[in-house]
Amino acid sequence: xxxxxxxxxxxxxxxxxxxxxxxxxxxxxxxxxxxxxxxxxxxxxxxxxxxxxxxxxxxxxxxxxxxxxxxxxxxxxxxxxxxxxxxxxxxxxxxxxxxxxxxxxxxxx
Amino acid sequence: xxxxxxxxxxxxxxxxxxxxxxxxxxxxxxxxxxxxxxxxxxxxxxxxxxxxxxxxxxxxxxxxxxxxxxxxxxxxxxxxxxxxxxxxxxxxxxxxxxxxxxxxxxxxxxxxxxxxxx
Numbered sequence: 001x002x003x004x005x006x007x008x009x010x011x012x013x014x015x016x017x018x019x020x021x022x023x024x025x026x027x028x029x030x031x032x033x034x035x036x037x038x039x040x041x042x043x044x045x046x047x048x049x050x051x052x053x054x055x056x057x058x059x060x061x062x063x064x065x066x067x068x069x070x071x072x073x074x075x076x077x078x079x080x081x082x083x084x085x086x087x088x089x090x091x092x093x094x095x096x097x098x099x100x101x102x103x104x105x106x107x108x109x
Numbered sequence: 110x111x112x113x114x115x116x117x118x119x120x121x122x123x124x125x126x127x128x129x130x131x132x133x134x135x136x137x138x139x140x141x142x143x144x145x146x147x148x149x150x151x152x153x154x155x156x157x158x159x160x161x162x163x164x165x166x167x168x169x170x171x172x173x174x175x176x177x178x179x180x181x182x183x184x185x186x187x188x189x190x191x192x193x194x195x196x197x198x199x200x201x202x203x204x205x206x207x208x209x210x211x212x213x214x215x216x217x218x219x220x221x222x223x224x225x226x227x
């Protein structure tokens with residue numbers, strides 16, 4: 001049950017795109033199409049942004065998109081906006097349990 | 110409107126016990142897996158445990174196995190986490206969250222802070 005690996009930080013200017021990686025193993029990310037992504041602002045509960053690798057819940061802007069290749073999943077935020085500045089976490093099913101990523105702080109320059 | 114409201118957090122000494130509750134409303138509680146996720150101060154999210162809608166299946170992170178017990182009362186629409194033999198490293202905000210077994214936590218509570226200190 002090791003945490004999935006994410007870069008500690010990522011940044012971009014307003015209007016630019018930023019991509020966050022999430023690396024696991026064949027026992028979690030690579031083994032299932034059950035990767036999800038969460039946005040968390042300081043002092044707030046996490047918010048679901050992407051589920052089942054590529055699906056967006058109702059109300060999440062289409063600027064947020066997900067993908068996966070092998071044991072690595074990615075979240076891309078296009079057209080960065082000031083309100084996108086937050087911590088982002090990936091999560092994956094791991095065959096009977098769930099595991100989260102180490103988290104990435106996204107800064108909008 | 111789906112709502113999850115945690116309660117029961119507080120200050121406890123190392124080795125002590127605490128029971129968290131999560132009151133659910135706005136959806137058919139018994140139809141959903143429910144999870145506990147924790148976040149130590151300044152740290153990342155960590156999955157703790159989950160329970161099937163009818164309570165027949167549960168699982169735990171290795172770090173809490175044998176010390177924590179998840180349960181639910183579908184008549185009261187309430188999820189529980191019994192925490193025993195608490196350690197300093199268990200200190201965190203504990204969130205309850207709704208999801209299927211494979212994740213996709215679509216609703217979260219506001220969190221309940223558990224402080225373990227002498």
